[in-house]
Amino acid sequence: MFEFFFYLWLLLPWTDGATLIFDFIMAPLVAPVIQPIVQKLDGLINKLIALVMNAAHLSIVWIVFVFLDPSLKRTIWILLATVFPLGSSIVSVTTLEGGDDTVRNDDLYAFFTDAEWSYLPKILSCHIALNNHSIG
16 A cells, blocks of 8 residues: 555655655765766676667577578578668768768779679579479
């Protein structure tokens, strides 16, 4: 019963309990102890969170790919390997800000863009030919 009224006191705007707790307990007593620890571990915490999220995403993609048809897997990987670098190259070249972490070499991006566009039809035509040959 006490918890119900305590949470009610914290949440209701006319009692302003959360502000009182923050102003008189959290800010003067807890914050000076916690803030140096948070500043020291902030980069580590962010890296751990990113690691967990990347592992979760990769495991979901892996589970989905286990159940896909092999020819569909190959097509997706080919498109992923050509479309993503092409898109990132176009975005990097057309971005006017110089503060990004990419190396701005227009000849290099033009080479990769041309190579991707010339490579994609070759791979897809081989893929289609292999699928037609194995079926018929």
